[in-house]
Amino acid sequence: MTSFEETKQLLENSTFYYIITTNMEGRYTYVNNCYNNAFQGIHGCIVGQPYEVTMHPDDTKVCAEVAAKCFAQPDSTFPATIRKHDGKGGYLITQWEYKALLDEIGNPAGMFCLGYDITDYTASHEQLKDAKSLLKEIAFYQSHIVRRPLANIMGLAKVLEHMELDQNLQNICNMLIDNCQQLDAVIKDAASKQNNS
Numbered sequence: 001m002t003s004f005e006e007t008k009q010l011l012e013n014s015t016f017y018y019i020i021t022t023n024m025e026g027r028y029t030y031v032n033n034c035y036n037n038a039f040q041g042i043h044g045c046i047v048g049q050p051y052e053v054t055m056h057p058d059d060t061k062v063c064a065e066v067a068a069k070c071f072a073q074p075d076s077t078f079p080a081t082i083r084k085h086d087g088k089g090g091y092l093i094t095q096w097e098y099k100a101l102l103d104e105i106g107n108p109a110g111m112f113c114l115g116y117d118i119t120d121y122t123a124s125h126e127q128l129k130d131a132k133s134l135l136k137e138i139a140f141y142q143s144h145i146v147r148r149p150l151a152n153i154m155g156l157a158k159v160l161e162h163m164e165l166d167q168n169l170q171n172i173c174n175m176l177i178d179n180c181q182q183l184d185a186v187i188k189d190a191a192s193k194q195n196n197s
Contacts (some may be wrong), residue, residue, distance in 0.1 A: 004101070004112060008032070011114075013156050018094070021101060026051045026109060038117075042087040056083035056091055057179040063098075070100035082115070093119045139191045147187055154180040 011017050011032055018035040022028055022042040028047050031039075039046055039054050046053070052060045055196075059082045066080045077099045083091035096115035103109040165173060 007114075016116055018096075018112045018113075018117075020051075020115075021110055022051050022113075023110045029110060038092075039084065042085055054084050056085075059083055067096045067100075067111055070098050070111065074100040074102055074106075074108075081118075092117050093122045142190055143189045147184065149186070150180055150184055154184070 008019060008030070011019050011034075014032060017028070017032075017035065018038070019032040020028060020035055021030040027050055031046050036046060043049065043053050048052075051063065053065045065105060066078045069078045070076070077097045080096045080098055082094050082096055084094050087093045092111055094115045095118045096113050099112045100108060101110040101112050117148050154177060157180060160169070160173045161177065
């Protein structure tokens with residue numbers, strides 16, 4: 001228990017990390033100030049309440065599964081991602097490490113959990129996934145849809161290049177071919193960069 005007391009003292013006033021403990025009945029026995037500040041306004045005094053009061057109902061299964069792992073391997077910690085009520089009809093997404101608490105003779109006494117809010121990270125991660133998906137669509141569009149008419153223009157300019165033209169039209173034809181090749185290189189480079197990311 002000394003290490004728990006040291007951790008509790010270290011993170012009692014954390015502005016980033018949540019610490020909670022529950023007993024074997026699944027009721028909160030301790031919450032640090034960060035957890036209390038985040039959820040007391042929504043649920044009232046948390047200590048003594050059942051652990052599931054703060055979370056999405058579907059995530060109670062995650063808690064039960066992780067707790068079973070903790071008691072099966074009490075020297076290990078196990079991760080869990082849990083949605084918590086935000087007080088506005090939605091949920092915060094939190095990441096946790098669970099560890100079994102044992103009494104003096106090694107019997108299960110409860111659960112120790114250290115967590116933090118990953119809502120912003122999760123939203124940013126989803127936005128990044130969406131942006132990557134959009135970039136892939138753009139790369140496909142450029143390499144397959146845009147390049148087709150570009151290749152046609154280049155082909156027509158090549159036909160003109162082999163015809164008898166006055167110098168002015170020959171210069172225009174050469175500029176068309178040169179600009180088509182430059183644009184084609186830009187499209188290929190963009191597609192290559194996307195495929196390598």
